[in-house]
Amino acid sequence: MRSYRQFCAVAKALDVVGDRWTLLMVRELLIRGPCRYTDLQEGLPGIATNLLADRLRKLESAGLVRREPASPPRSTPVFRLTARGEQLEPALHQLGRWGAALLATPGKRDRFRSHWLALPARLHLRDRQPRSPAVTLEVRAGGRPLVIEAAAGKVGTRVGAAEAPDARLAGPAELVVALIVGRLGLSAARAAGVSYEGDPMVLGRMQPDALRDPEKVRSRRRGRRAGRGSAARG
Amino acid sequence: MRSYRQFCAVAKALDVVGDRWTLLMVRELLIRGPCRYTDLQEGLPGIATNLLADRLRKLESAGLVRREPASPPRSTPVFRLTARGEQLEPALHQLGRWGAALLATPGKRDRFRSHWLALPARLHLRDRQPRSPAVTLEVRAGGRPLVIEAAAGKVGTRVGAAEAPDARLAGPAELVVALIVGRLGLSAARAAGVSYEGDPMVLGRMQPDALRDPEKVRSRRRGRRAGRGSAARG
């Protein structure tokens, strides 16, 4: 990318990550952790292969990505975010939070991957029972499944199927998103076509404020000013 | 911008604001509030006039900007962020926070405008004496000056010279930035070439934790993980 040549933090950031596809590549690496070229391709439907290779080089020379060559145990090189690259997570969260308003319904030709739910999950879900044993929730909404785990007060995510998840969630992407970001309750989501198997408290343990027993929530808003927030629910 | 066609909040956000120059235009409108075409040009050195016009149209049709035509009292139209547009501020703050690491020293051909300091100022400065009378600090580091005001617990910014500021800060951009984000103290900045006139407590009232009496700070970090933070000050 051509530099903006402005001595401004936002402009300098965009000099590095403002190119088309670049922030989505960081999204993939944040979600997946270290991964191979083809993993990135699978998570970035629509990218041209030459662009992917080119951007990886640029990210590498910008110090956001490290390429680890194939060494005997592994047959292919893997790409991994550096600490500097990982520090983009808050910026991606805020961009995603802003963009969530545009996720009402998928465009006819939109693609979807379940693992894209990892970012909103990390942003919106909490482990509200830190002392309970770890639980895992498998989510299937397109592409390979995503596993969301609540353990010891933290919510983590991992791409791939779970061996024996404590619950399974599946359904249309827009409904699963709405459930995770707290725009929809489990019963409403079910009524709309989401399938959920397992203990409801696996999901309940993680759900955002807005939707956990709405009657009792009232003024529990943590973030901003005074919340007279009345959350809707099914 | 061509859509990524991915049902992902980050991708949808970038469909709207991922075009070159777009986020910098939002930066300008956030800092300046409603402003005219030429104000935007002045704050976006390097942009081509056809791009500015084109992006303004796109932002308008995306609902981020409203164009208010010239009406008798005013002779020229003004552009203003909608509420939706203003909601990008947290994303810009995080992007800027990440990009701040790239602001060590200006590139030879980098341009600078004092009012660009408004975003870091809003992010890093606080009014630590909410009950004291309002104070204003005028900052000059290139282009038109910026006024930073601390009043009633809030820090605000305004583009333009102050009538009678309580203090004036001037000097090379990189030093003034370092001062505002808390990488540098006033005495160190002065030694390095910053000029400051007026009561040091005008700046001191607003400065970030990290640099208010650095000897006493030590392990006061607020942000992350377990705060064994011994917050307070003398």
Next chain:
DNA sequence: CAGCATCCGCTTTGATACTG
């Protein structure tokens, strides 16, 4: 097959000139 590199047509951007 994984991991690219090359080629080519199209779109976006940049620089400048011009206009109501």
Next chain:
DNA sequence: CAGTATCAAAGCGGATGCTG
């Protein structure tokens, strides 16, 4: 002041080819 018009250069997307 607030744009439009024009055109060259750069970037992107899609297809395909090469190499271990």
